Amino acid sequence: MTVKTKNVPCELCLSRKFSMFAGLSDEHLCSLSDAKNFISHKKGQILYYEGTKPLGVFCVNSGVVKIFKTASNGKEQIIRLAQKGDFVGYTSLIGEDVYSTTATIVEDAQICFVPKETFLKVMSEDVEFHRRITQALCKDLGVMEVKLTDATQKTIRERLAMTLLKLGDSYGVDGAESQRINIVLTREEIAGIVGTATETVIRLLSEFKKDELIEFQGKKIVILDKKGLARLSDFYG
Amino acid sequence: MTVKTKNVPCELCLSRKFSMFAGLSDEHLCSLSDAKNFISHKKGQILYYEGTKPLGVFCVNSGVVKIFKTASNGKEQIIRLAQKGDFVGYTSLIGEDVYSTTATIVEDAQICFVPKETFLKVMSEDVEFHRRITQALCKDLGVMEVKLTDATQKTIRERLAMTLLKLGDSYGVDGAESQRINIVLTREEIAGIVGTATETVIRLLSEFKKDELIEFQGKKIVILDKKGLARLSDFYG
C-alpha cells in the first residue's frame, strides 16, 4: 500500500544532492518542498502505466524502480533501473506525450512526486536546471545507442556478462576479492534487462557459476571474477 | 570533394521551416546565417567520426545522412537516417561529450555547419528553441526505447518488414497501388538498420519479393503490399 509519510523538506533531502535538483535556488527548493508528495512504495507497486498521461515527475529517494516496455509478445524489456537521486517519468512529461514505459517498484522505495506545474515552472525559470536536464537527456540517448548496438550485435552470453558488471557498478558492495550485487532481481527480470528468455539466463548463470565467475548468496549474485566477466562480455578479449 | 557553395541565408532557407530552427527571431537567424557554412557533400563522405570532439551542429538541407555506431565485431548499427530539416550531431555537442556515432553521407547532400558557439548562444538566448530541442530529445529517447525493445523481442523478419514500412513513411513516393522507397541503400546498410547480417537481408528480401510484398525497381524497393508487411511485422496479426 502507498503510505504518505511526513514530507521531508527538499532543503534537507540527502538524495537531492545526487540528483538534478542539486544546485537549485532556495526559492525553487521551497516551492518543490511545498508541492511535492513523499510516498513510501512497496515492491510490486506501480508508479505509472505505459500509455497514460504524466501528471508529474517522480524523484527516487531510496529503493529501486524498474522502467520497462511491454513487447508485443508480452515480455518486459527493462529500459533502466532507477535508484536514489534518479528522476523517473520526466521524458514523457517534457515530451508532452503519454508514458512510453511502465514503472514499478523492485525494492521498497521512498519516492517524491512533484506535480507537473511545479516541475515545469522550475524548469522554465531556472535555465541552469533546464540545461542539466537537457544534458541528462543527451547522455541517456548515448546510453540507448550503445544498448541498441549491443542488443543487435552481441550474443546473449556477452550481454549477460555486461549486465552483471553494470549491476555491480550500480549496486555493488565490494568485498575482499569479490563484489556482491546488492539488489534482488528474479531471473525473469534479468532476462528483461538482457533481452532474452528466462531459461537462457538461468542456464548461463549456472554456467558462469560453474566457471567460478560468480556465486549465489541467497537471492543475490556475487561477482568473483570481474576480469573474467569483462573478457566474456567483449568481442575480442 | 566538399564544395563550399555560396551561403543561402537562413532567412530564405526552405528546409529551415521543417527544422527546429523554425520560429527563431530574425536576429538569431541572422547570426546563424553569418556564422554557418553551407557545404555540398558527396555520397560516402564523412561528417564526423565517433570519438572526436563536436565543433558544431550539422543541419541537413538536402540529401541523406546515416548515423551509426561501429560494434566491436566491426558491423555498423545504423541509429538513424537524417534528411531535410534534421539536425545531426547536436546531442554530443550539448551533452559535452565526444561523438557517440559516426555520420556519413548516403545520398549527395547539402548541409549547413553551425559552429558550436553560435548554436549554444542561440540556445541559451532563445528559451523556446531550447525547449524545442529538449522536446526533440525526449521524442528521440522514446523512439530508442521502441527500437531497443524491438531489437530484443522481435525476429529479424519482423524487424525487416517494419524497417521497410518506416522507410516507406520517410522516403516513400506513392503510386497507384504501391509505394516506391526513394532512397538507395545497399543490403548491407539495410542490415545495419535492422541489426542483422547482410545475407539474411538478401534472403528475406527475396522471400518478400516472392510473396509479392515488394518488388525491385533498379536499386530501389517498391512496397506492393503494405498490409501484408504490417501483418508480418507484428507479432499477432
Add this chain to the structure above:
DNA sequence: CTTAAAGGATGATATTGATCATAGATTTTG
C-alpha cells in the same frame, strides 16, 4: 500450517539466423 503461486532448474527439441564459401552481376577506376 496447508495450499497455492511464483521462482528456479534442467532436459529435449526445433528453429532462427550467423558464418563460410563461391559465383555472378554491376559499378567504379585506372
Add this chain to the structure above:
DNA sequence: CAAAATCTATGATCAATATCATCCTTTAAG
C-alpha cells in the same frame, strides 16, 4: 575498355537460443 572492387545472390553448415515440458524449491496467502 579492361581490371578491380563492390554488391547481390545462393547453398551448406553450425551454433546459439527460443520454446515446451516437467519437476523441485521457495515464498506468499488463506
